[in-house]
Amino acid sequence: MSLTGIGLLAALAVTGCGDAESEPETEGAAGSQDDAAQVDTAEPADGETDDEGQGTGPGSTEEPFASAEISDVAQNAIGTVSFTEVDGGTLVEAEVFDLDAGFRGITIHERGVCEPQSSSESGVFGDYESSGGHLVGTAEEDLGIVDGEEAPEEESPETDLDDLSEDVPPAEPEAVTHPDHAGDLPNLLVNQDRTGWLSLVSDRLSAEDLLGTEGRSVIIHAQADNHGNVPDRYFGPDAQTLTDGDAGSRVACGVVAEQ
Numbered sequence: 001m002s003l004t005g006i007g008l009l010a011a012l013a014v015t016g017c018g019d020a021e022s023e024p025e026t027e028g029a030a031g032s033q034d035d036a037a038q039v040d041t042a043e044p045a046d047g048e049t050d051d052e053g054q055g056t057g058p059g060s061t062e063e064p065f066a067s068a069e070i071s072d073v074a075q076n077a078i079g080t081v082s083f084t085e086v087d088g089g090t091l092v093e094a095e096v097f098d099l100d101a102g103f104r105g106i107t108i109h110e111r112g113v114c115e116p117q118s119s120s121e122s123g124v125f126g127d128y129e130s131s132g133g134h135l136v137g138t139a140e141e142d143l144g145i146v147d148g149e150e151a152p153e154e155e156s157p158e159t160d161l162d163d164l165s166e167d168v169p170p171a172e173p174e175a176v177t178h179p180d181h182a183g184d185l186p187n188l189l190v191n192q193d194r195t196g197w198l199s200l201v202s203d204r205l206s207a208e209d210l211l212g213t214e215g216r217s218v219i220i221h222a223q224a225d226n227h228g229n230v231p232d233r234y235f236g237p238d239a240q241t242l243t244d245g246d247a248g249s250r251v252a253c254g255v256v257a258e259q
Contacts, residue, residue, distance in 0.1 A: 067259060068081045093199045095195075099194055108205070109132050109216065112214060182204040216256040217254065
């Protein structure tokens with residue numbers, strides 16, 4: 001074979017190898033384009049923001065119907081609590097700063113006042129005592145009755161014939177205790193940088209509850225709230241525990257105001 005023929009065969013062999021090696025690269029490029037198309041059409045995950053800036057987390061597309069600006073006893077602003085209607089109840093979001101680190105009780109109280117060094121109706125004197133006790137909520141909600149349902153019939157107690165001649169007062173309804181008040185919330189954790197954030201959805205709270213005629217207030221306590229969890233080996237919760245969860249003094253307060 002001549003040198004010219006050998007050269008032609010070598011050129012054809014090199015060209016064939018080049019074509020074979022280039023085909024996988026084309027397939028890879030096509031696959032990358034398909035992947036990119038899938039990424040572009042993916043829906044944002046819960047809590048993330050889509051291209052139009054609309055959040056997808058609970059309550060993120062709604063505006064709060066009420067909020068409270070929180071201040072300490074020296075009237076220094078230390079945070080905000082907002083309330084938003086969402087599916088399943090009310091979204092409560094608290095953001096605080098400039099507080100000592102640790103768990104703090106945070107509760108909603110029955111009166112919309114924040115008065116340092118004031119007295120409660122029972123005569124207890126201290127910071128924000130005039131804000132009253134924890135918000136109890138409506139009686140129907142405490143019984144767990146859904147709108148449209150009727151209250152369950154109560155069984156009449158057996159009557160002792162010997163007592164027919166005496167006036168028997170009607171039985172008092174059982175008092176709602178901590179942590180079953182509508183205003184009882186989980187503890188707020190304040191970090192070492194003196195900031196804290198809390199977010200929850202409560203089906204105990206409604207706009208009607210929070211915007212009552214007497215107003216409402218949000219109070220932060222000095223200590224953690226035990227939510228009435230005192231083991232029987234410690235003789236169980238006492239009256240104080242069933243009132244405020246032993247969360248200590250009231251150190252900050254904010255009046256709930258309609259937005």
